[in-house]
Amino acid sequence: MSAGTPSTDSSFHADAGHPMNPFAPPVAFDPSVEQPEKDEAEHIAALSEVFTGMARTVADEEGHAHRAVHAKGQGLLKGEFQVFEGLPPELAQGLFAIPARHPALMRLSSPPAEQLPDTVSTPRAVAVKVLEVAGERLPGDEEQHTQDFLMVNGPAFSTPGVAGFLRAARLLASTTERMPRTKRVISATLRAAEAALEAVGTESATLKSMGGEPQHHPLGETFFSQVPYRYGACIAKFSLAPLSDSLLALKDQSLTGNEDAQRDAVVAFFATLEEPAVWALRVQLCRDLERMPVEDASVAWPEEESPWQEVAHLIMPRQAAWQEGESQAAEDALAFAPWHALAAHQPLGSINRARRVVMAGSRRFRSDFNRCPIHEPRS
Secondary structure, eight states: OOOOOOOSSGGGOTTTTOTTOOSOOOOOOOGGGOOOOTTHHHHHHHHHHHHHHHHHHHHHHHSSOOOSSSOEEEEEEEEEEEEOSSOOTTTOOGGGGSOEEEEEEEEEEEOSSSOOOTTSBOOOEEEEEEOSOOSOBOTTOTTOOOEEEEEESSSSOSSSSHHHHHHHHHHHHTTTTSOHHHHHHHHHHHHHHHHHHHHTTOOOHHHHHTTBOOOBOGGGOOEEOOSOEEETTEEEEEEEEEOSHHHHTTTTOBOOOOTTHHHHHHHHHHHSOSSOEEEEEEEEEOOOTTTSOSSOTTOOOOTTTSOOEEEEEEEEOSOOSOOTTHHHHHHHHOOOOTTSSBGGGOBOSHHHHHHHHHHHHHHHHHHHHHTOOOOOOOO
């Protein structure tokens, strides 16, 4: 683990200019880093209608309300989140200011709003809920005691902001619960196109989101928040990377084309695990607001200017990763959201501001339709 130059905060200047710290100092967080567009509220309201509409379409068809996105659970796990000791000042912020061991939940999933067969291969996603977290909460979240991290297996979001997100969501909504057999054929075609792009050293987030995600084992993936967050006195993105040998061996491992291939693979892995699986929770500090923008979520921040730095481990032991009936019931009572957070890790940017409204609406609909209250676990 390497540490970058201290923050622009005067308390972080002990090593400024040191030859072992070649990176620019982190940008100090200030509310002015967020710059909402004038029509953002209207776009967010429209997004909320679209996503709730997708959830309602699925619920009416299937008789059960699922999440409006990342609906298909591929694994629900219990483990431990360990915050490192001895972090440098720029990294010892918020949840990471005090070394600690927290119980944690991990949900592996795939979009969209439907319970699609895994032969329609969409991006892989992970949500982590860290429990027994103390500290000042965001407004409206005062009664909670968790810190959530939501990530997918790509470093940048598919659109810069809310307007593009709304266009993509409307396209997705138009296909919800329609033509499942056709979607399998389209997915196979898109995967072939994506493989061709990757063969020449590039890739397409659009093709992947439409069903062209390579059919790889989800536990071998590296996940990214894609959007920025406050990191105490600084600004950062988060990432979850495989660390233990058992996980690293799964990188780019192909899956067979059965309809629950991802879930079956996750269950098989954790059923035979000998040593706990370990991921590194990493942060990438913003060091230049032009090169590492807050409002444009489509920009991957350059690692050569701000490398990923490990701050914690997520540890998952051998267990039943999915139990029919029981895991679905647990999922119905749980919600993962970036706004379940300490004030020190406030979500930033237009996509995160949209998520606050859209995900709250989705939770209300899901809870009401299923007659199942959603609550935050304390332990």
